[in-house]
Amino acid sequence: MANAIVSQSGGPTGVINASLVGVIEEASKHKEIDRLFGGVHAVSGIVKEHFIDLKKLSIGTLERVAGSPSSALGSSRDKPNDEYCGRILEVFKKHDIRYFYYIGGNDSANTCYIINNMAENQGYQLRAFHVPKTVDNDLRVTDHCPGYGTAARFVACALMGDDLDNRALPGVKIDVIMGRHAGFLTGAAALGKQRDDDGPHLVYIPERPFTMDQFLGDIDRVYKKIGRCVIAISEGASGPDGKTYAETLAENAERDAHGNVQLSGTGALADYLAGQIKGKLGIKRVRADTFGYLQRSFAGLQSPTDVDEARRCGRQAVLYSMKEDNGSVAMKRLGNGANYGVELFRTNLSEVAEHTKSVPDEFINAEGNGMTDAFVEYAAPLAGELPRTEYLGNYPKA
């Protein structure tokens, strides 16, 4: 018998707490695990020995945790180097912690990997497992990541509503969505399309750089054809030089009297693009929103598939740790549509830690400004069933 620790790292998601509860419920079944510590604020709390006793929590508390967005144990943006990881390992030794479950993205897998190697080299028996989470869906090996489906559901529902809003009061609408390097979440904007002329009519993701002329030309074409245009664009959208438009903006930013950069705020990209459209296309009604943190931490909006898979991944990490030394939990898709399902498998930490994944070519249309049916087939089951909507304004005239 030895102790275990679980912690949550990086940006929160809508279901990272379901993975936490999966770890807790499974760990409670195994006599190999004595105490189960929750490391508060990830690595930054672990080195301070800021632990709580997770086996003491009631079932009611656990179910509320599983349904809550964000990271119930707190998080951290620290990317520990060797020295930092060495301090973590010392804390593990001090508390006889021999099971380490770390829920996070590829940086967290990397932390797991470093600590695991260090323990091996020092002859300290430790079982280190990574549980995947990210709204960006950019982890390698796994078919998709827990956290993505729920964020995708938010984005899809937002665009469905926003497109209806744009039908009611036509104009150009720009929605800036999370994703600095990978366009999976922005692509989810297309999941709620039900009618031929439903928006988003244009989708721009980091995988397909574009010139401002292309962007404006696309919008002009759609607007002239249907009298309105809804655009989903990643915060990491970039020009042909590889530099993101947001970076270019920040570099050109004016500074106010107090030296504060004014154009590098969260709304700056959306506002800049709206300005370009108004100024260069002469379209009067142009609106822009930046979805911000709502898309990763919104209470009461989980994708049923996502929350179920996140919990399974947490449980599975504990199951693997009973037999194997280390690894990351991954998902393999068994089918699509009505046959959708996943089976879990173990992959090496190093496979997940090093690089990230981009949206594959077959998910992006030839023009680089929209998603394909193959993408919708991939992402739709992850977001869960979406509401059906209705618009009457284009029904036959009486």
Place this chain on the structure above:
Amino acid sequence: MANAIVSQSGGPTGVINASLVGVIEEASKHKEIDRLFGGVHAVSGIVKEHFIDLKKLSIGTLERVAGSPSSALGSSRDKPNDEYCGRILEVFKKHDIRYFYYIGGNDSANTCYIINNMAENQGYQLRAFHVPKTVDNDLRVTDHCPGYGTAARFVACALMGDDLDNRALPGVKIDVIMGRHAGFLTGAAALGKQRDDDGPHLVYIPERPFTMDQFLGDIDRVYKKIGRCVIAISEGASGPDGKTYAETLAENAERDAHGNVQLSGTGALADYLAGQIKGKLGIKRVRADTFGYLQRSFAGLQSPTDVDEARRCGRQAVLYSMKEDNGSVAMKRLGNGANYGVELFRTNLSEVAEHTKSVPDEFINAEGNGMTDAFVEYAAPLAGELPRTEYLGNYPKA
């Protein structure tokens, strides 16, 4: 027997379509009404005789309409003057329309009022009824407005998630919420508070102007006490001179090479405030989001109370029109908490058309930076039951 028309005006809401369906289902019961036209894009479509036949819609379509955000008949921002209203009346006469149901805010009540008076003066028998809707909740006479509860639910769920996100990764977070003159919707940010230290810790609404020094002083105090601060602020928040901060920003805006104003975009106020906090309080992690159109048109997120009341208001307008000449549907609250309920009553169009309502004093704390328990008692039943959340990071140490 004569014909009837229903139309939707102004900014969409999450339940204005439920009111539309209420009108349709009730109108279908009364033999006094022959055809029921849907006027597409409000007054701007009515003058073009752009009608659809609403009695032809299937029950499946109607239920999907009732569940869809935004205005299923399209909307318009036109504020018709006498000449415009005269053209509308001519269209009514041409199509033997003698029942007019107009779903909208106080401007729509005013349009109803003008057309009704005009018809009376010309001896044309017309029954003109206004059905209230607005996310701002600023209509007079009625206890509250359909549309508010659903938008309040969105804002409450957003702040609940955002506060948990801010616990996980502490810092200052600013959320800019709709409301140019009335702070009801921004106040809804407080509805999801469950723990003593839950955010939003500060709420600023248009009814309480403040200086930038007060604002920064408030934040500094909260941040020093609990190490983080979540702020909800209305887009119409203003300084002691009565000018909104957004207006001041736009006036001071730099223009880029193309003459586009850069600081007057939707994200500008949030980014400006974030810049002030970083620059003057020296707090490193400051984030800001502007909720934008998501809070009024998000698919799949209706308050059960709100959608029910919106539909009742639509039905009631038709019922009143069977006996009375004109009016606006209003709600009277029968009780609070478990005794919450409303009864509907008719009020004069002129009562609703002229002015709007502000958040009453008893709903705002003495410091002018937060909402009172009385406000929560008022608004909570409108938003409907909210999810329970859990945060573990402040549980006792193991």
